[in-house]
Amino acid sequence: MKGLMNILKFGITTVVVLLVLELFLRTTEIAPTKYTRIDDTLGLVFRPNAPLLLLNEGFYLGNINAAGYLGPVRASSEVKRVVLLGDSYVEAFQVFERDHFATLTQAEFDQKGWDIQLENRGMSGFDLGQMYCRYLQTVVETTPELTVFFMAPEDFAVAYQVLSPMPQLTPEGALRISYPLERNSGISIRKQLENNFIYTSSTFTLLSNCRKLVAEGQWRTILFDKLAPTAETVEGVPNKETVAAPPLSDLAIKILEDLAGKPIAFATLKPYPPALRAQLKKLNFPIIDLMPEVDALRKQGIDPQYWEATNEQGHYNQQGHAAISQSLVRQLPALITN
Amino acid sequence: MLFNSYIFLLFLVLVIPTYRILKGRSRTFFLLACSYFFYGYWDWRFCSLLLISTVADFLIGQRLFAATDDRLRKRFLWLSMGINLGILGFFKYFNFFVDSFEPMVQSLGGHLDFLHLNIILPVGISFYTFQTMSYTIDIYRKRIEPTRDFWSFALFVAFFPQLVAGPIERAADLLPRLEKLGLPTREQFRQGMALIVTGMFKKVMLGDTTGRLVDPIFAQSELYRSDELLFGLFLFSIQIYADFSGYSSIARGLAKLLGVELMHNFQQPYLSSNITEFWRRWHISLSSWLKDYLYISLGGNRQGTFRTHINLMTTMLLGGLWHGSNWTFVIWGGLHGTYLILHKLLLKGAKPTTHFEYQNAGQLGKYVLKVVATFLLVLLTWLFFRAEGLGQALEVLSSFVHWETGEFSGRLLKIALAFLVVTMAIDIAEYYTKKHTFLLKVPNGIRQGIMVSMALITLLYLFQAKPLPFVYFQF
Numbered sequence: 001m002k003g004l005m006n007i008l009k010f011g012i013t014t015v016v017v018l019l020v021l022e023l024f025l026r027t028t029e030i031a032p033t034k035y036t037r038i039d040d041t042l043g044l045v046f047r048p049n050a051p052l053l054l055l056n057e058g059f060y061l062g063n064i065n066a067a068g069y070l071g072p073v074r075a076s077s078e079v080k081r082v083v084l085l086g087d088s089y090v091e092a093f094q095v096f097e098r099d100h101f102a103t104l105t106q107a108e109f110d111q112k113g114w115d116i117q118l119e120n121r122g123m124s125g126f127d128l129g130q131m132y133c134r135y136l137q138t139v140v141e142t143t144p145e146l147t148v149f150f151m152a153p154e155d156f157a158v159a160y161q162v163l164s165p166m167p168q169l170t171p172e173g174a175l176r177i178s179y180p181l182e183r184n185s186g187i188s189i190r191k192q193l194e195n196n197f198i199y200t201s202s203t204f205t206l207l208s209n210c211r212k213l214v215a216e217g218q219w220r221t222i223l224f225d226k227l228a229p230t231a232e233t234v235e236g237v238p239n240k241e242t243v244a245a246p247p248l249s250d251l252a253i254k255i256l257e258d259l260a261g262k263p264i265a266f267a268t269l270k271p272y273p274p275a276l277r278a279q280l281k282k283l284n285f286p287i288i289d290l291m292p293e294v295d296a297l298r299k300q301g302i303d304p305q306y307w308e309a310t311n312e313q314g315h316y317n318q319q320g321h322a323a324i325s326q327s328l329v330r331q332l333p334a335l336i337t338n
Numbered sequence: 339m340l341f342n343s344y345i346f347l348l349f350l351v352l353v354i355p356t357y358r359i360l361k362g363r364s365r366t367f368f369l370l371a372c373s374y375f376f377y378g379y380w381d382w383r384f385c386s387l388l389l390i391s392t393v394a395d396f397l398i399g400q401r402l403f404a405a406t407d408d409r410l411r412k413r414f415l416w417l418s419m420g421i422n423l424g425i426l427g428f429f430k431y432f433n434f435f436v437d438s439f440e441p442m443v444q445s446l447g448g449h450l451d452f453l454h455l456n457i458i459l460p461v462g463i464s465f466y467t468f469q470t471m472s473y474t475i476d477i478y479r480k481r482i483e484p485t486r487d488f489w490s491f492a493l494f495v496a497f498f499p500q501l502v503a504g505p506i507e508r509a510a511d512l513l514p515r516l517e518k519l520g521l522p523t524r525e526q527f528r529q530g531m532a533l534i535v536t537g538m539f540k541k542v543m544l545g546d547t548t549g550r551l552v553d554p555i556f557a558q559s560e561l562y563r564s565d566e567l568l569f570g571l572f573l574f575s576i577q578i579y580a581d582f583s584g585y586s587s588i589a590r591g592l593a594k595l596l597g598v599e600l601m602h603n604f605q606q607p608y609l610s611s612n613i614t615e616f617w618r619r620w621h622i623s624l625s626s627w628l629k630d631y632l633y634i635s636l637g638g639n640r641q642g643t644f645r646t647h648i649n650l651m652t653t654m655l656l657g658g659l660w661h662g663s664n665w666t667f668v669i670w671g672g673l674h675g676t677y678l679i680l681h682k683l684l685l686k687g688a689k690p691t692t693h694f695e696y697q698n699a700g701q702l703g704k705y706v707l708k709v710v711a712t713f714l715l716v717l718l719t720w721l722f723f724r725a726e727g728l729g730q731a732l733e734v735l736s737s738f739v740h741w742e743t744g745e746f747s748g749r750l751l752k753i754a755l756a757f758l759v760v761t762m763a764i765d766i767a768e769y770y771t772k773k774h775t776f777l778l779k780v781p782n783g784i785r786q787g788i789m790v791s792m793a794l795i796t797l798l799y800l801f802q803a804k805p806l807p808f809v810y811f812q813f
Contacts, residue, residue: 225345
């Protein structure tokens, strides 16, 4: 009987203390709950109003806004809206919102009295394929004055797939968007459980992160440190950084052709090779060249991608963002006026 | 090898059962081999320094004890000091002094660049150097006799639970325990497990997590607003305490699993109601070392008030410099020295409070106010301790004067309070039970529930976040 009581006390205490620790994790935001979820038609989306504290190369503290993108919600219909699409370089979960190039550019526009409003819809992992789908699904209907695709040359490869939806070429060579999640009768019960329960708990998110690391084979290094056997290459989704830059695939060309004629510009997150520039020019896409300001910074001996706290090379740091903002202030207004 | 890593936990899983199987002398050899492996895991070359200190102090200790001539005894003492401080000075302070003299030499048209050496600071060198020095000094002062057991002495220098960040033990206490290594009692084992679980929780869930927030703020402090800098500084005060006291608890817990007792290193310092009490509760093994081997050697309080204050200030300045080769540490020591002198003057010979006992709400209120005031004084010193340089410390201070609030004040306050509540909850439990093993006061079943939950969350967090080294490893 005494043993049974002890087991009961143990069980109840464990649950109570875990709940207290869950509260601690949430309040301190050191193990944030998932700030994204899987939508069966849009694919990966941000959870509206999710608070975020991220420590990557840098330090990000902010919120997803009520409309499900970054920065303040832009609602006024009397202004010229510019939507920024891109990957983690545009999402920029390394700098505070106030240091983000979109905020800096907006501040310049506001100061000059220009009625232009920027919307940051960047999302980590996106390449041309995802940006294309997102543009058609969520941006076109809001009729922005301009949409800027922030892309590095390798982002044109349309190789990295962030779940549904996916642009595809039919055997006849036509472009279509496939929705694998819808085809599979929507999101699985497991995904629904993850979306609505598991990922809203810090403890379960921690558990899920660990499970992911085990699945990726990283457990060897975590457990055995430098005594771990050499890591095997993990098969799975290709990393877009390792995907070769153009020549453009048929799919990419088809996407660009479909986008041609719409109010879209491309911004160069890295220098574009001449062939790519020629292709974009041929389709009459304006190119916003971000490199002059970024290179000027490098010439001053400032590395726009160096992070002091972690001593790492990575995304653009605060100085990099300031340089990109200067570039946008110089080039964006002309594109909108035209 | 970091305590807060899975490889160390695996190391323990092998060491503890093997130790229990072994008998007699083989336990000493086994623990010595484990200690050298533990230390050499960072860089095997560091082991040679450990060996030099061990052999030198073992031999010098014997000769010193055997010598009857005072001059000869003094020479042996200076030889030991020379070797230990020479190694410490070379690895830790050589570049600091070169840098410090550089402006003076430059003003005379010369330069000292060629003297600048590319040296890696061996982990924990300040700790084991001070520990071996105390052995020789105690023999010189005829407080102890030298050991004839070389292997136990080697283990005294290299004992892995406390090798790299203390507690800095005295030979009179630790050596006899290592000479008669035995199995832990049941009570020691229970205490050891409780200390390891709470220590790991403090280190990983409070120390590492706050450290991750503090590092980017101090790496580029110019990017942050006043409230964010204050947040960073406040979290650093929690980081350094949770990190170091967590480490000390793990060290004591590990030693207990091997049947060895180590001294307390922290006694809830942030609950001190005055600065003198703070120094009796913070890094006890270092402050008592400095008192016994430096302050008293300088004359202590035996030569009048003025000389006492000079001795106190000298001790605190050198204590500051012990932490690292940067003028910010000297200022940190200087500030604490000033506080201690002012407190002595205020006390006018009375004894400072050392423990609060609840009697009524009024007294509690007064005590809380004193605790907050003491903490604020200490917080100011942490700015100099953490800052990358004097310039940054002054910039942060200037930002506090020209206050500018950022957009996240409320959120930062919420985060800081959550860390404070958990840190204080553990401290208050320790304070009133007067035990770091307060969990053992909790009935069975409930205790296991608390320990399992704490361990589970700690291990999960540790699995997905790269472990941060202990702050004091750099000292």
